[in-house]
Amino acid sequence: MTDERIVEARGVTHAYVPGRPTLSGASLDVRRGEFVAIVGENGSGKTTLARHLNALIPLQAGELTVAGIDAADHGRVWELRRICGMVFQNPENQFVSSVVGEDVAFGPRNFGASEGAARRVALEALASVGLPGFERRDVHELSGGQQQRVALAGVLASEPDVIVLDEATSMIDPRGRDELVAAVRRARVERGATIIWITHDMELAARADRVVVMRAGEVVAEGAPERVLTDRELLSSAGLEPPLVVRTWGELVRRGVASGPAPVTVEGLVSLLCS
């Protein structure tokens, strides 16, 4: 992780319906290589913010740059979309081809890669998400976790700097979730990709470098998981609950068995209990 800020959003405001803003002045900084989790209840504007990162909706007010590209610069929208890839919630609604390899090659082709180069990067991307040799398979025959990894490969094939995942695990089973998390982690380690993961899964958020809390179209808090995810008041004001580990620790403290700041991950809990 470096100090370079790859995403800089200042006061981003968006109203789908005039007079009823979904985003009202959201600000967010993300450093290159960072893993940021965005949490917030339904309707708090997370998806709308993500769409801005990809220039899928026009910037109405505020400023937003991704890797130095101004999202309001219509001439560079295409460039921005290559630099910032998106994995969506429903795996089945993001495939353009039912053949895995074809789907993964879609992005590179759109971004001007030759046929041969598109195929090559597609195969590489499939291997890097743990699906080598899947290029001929039918996407509809895969498990949810495999489908989301195909979607991730489709994004990786365009070699993005930033990967945004919008509730990408909410429709798949726990095993699929773990597979996707591992593949994203590998993309981060091997490619230095910056990860922005929108999620309702507090256990997943606990593994981020930083947690950003959104409420009613604004970023209301951000910080290390150890700080944000243990702040019950903050979380409940945003319609959220702390991770199970934090709640368990709270109960242990209340009964006088434990004391001190709560751990946020199972590993943290275990090491505290064993020390």
Next chain:
Amino acid sequence: MRTFGGYVWADSPLHRAPAAAKLVGLVVGAALVLAVRGPITLAAALVAVAVLGVVSRVGWRRLLAPLWGMRWFLLVIVALNALLFSVSEPLFSLGPLRLTLPGIERGLLIAARTCLIVVLGAMLTATTTPQQVVHGVRELLKPLARLGVPTETAALAVGVTVQFVPTLLRESRQLMRAQELRCGGFAARGIMRRAVSYVRLLVPVFVCAVRRADELSRAMEARGYRVDRRRGATGERGCS
């Protein structure tokens, strides 16, 4: 569920050829096949298709599979021609049915032509994704676009629809099962009530299809797809 459209992932000159050229090729090829008359031209056409088949690296199993699917149809074509073609001396006759040698020949020729065209079609779908077909259609429709016909939108709509066919079919089957559980089977009831059941099925499927199309179009844009390649950005488009 097998791949819709039957694309076979492989790398061959046919896979790499532009879809528009392949579409034109299919039309020209079909016209040539229809011009086949005698055994020599038929043999030439067979050799040509066989060579294309090898070049395509698709595998004969996939190319010939549609013929197996239409075997009864082919048989009927041969039989009808053989029995009803009544110009010459019959080999054998039974009431109005007269088996003649030219009839058999004619039946076999028509069946052979049908087979050749079907194999050419299979070659197109096996080497061209629906997405590329859509692109090819768009290329070919370009002259129409100049006259103001919205060919882009039409081609995109075709692509999206083709893509969702397997998912929608599966969803309809699930809904059908759910409705059967709730209010009895689809079969063996009054025709009106059955019609009502189908409408009840269609509405949610349609709503799903619209939502899917919306999400897919967004996912495609996110991955750099541009409806209008001349314009740099689609960012101005609002969110509907």
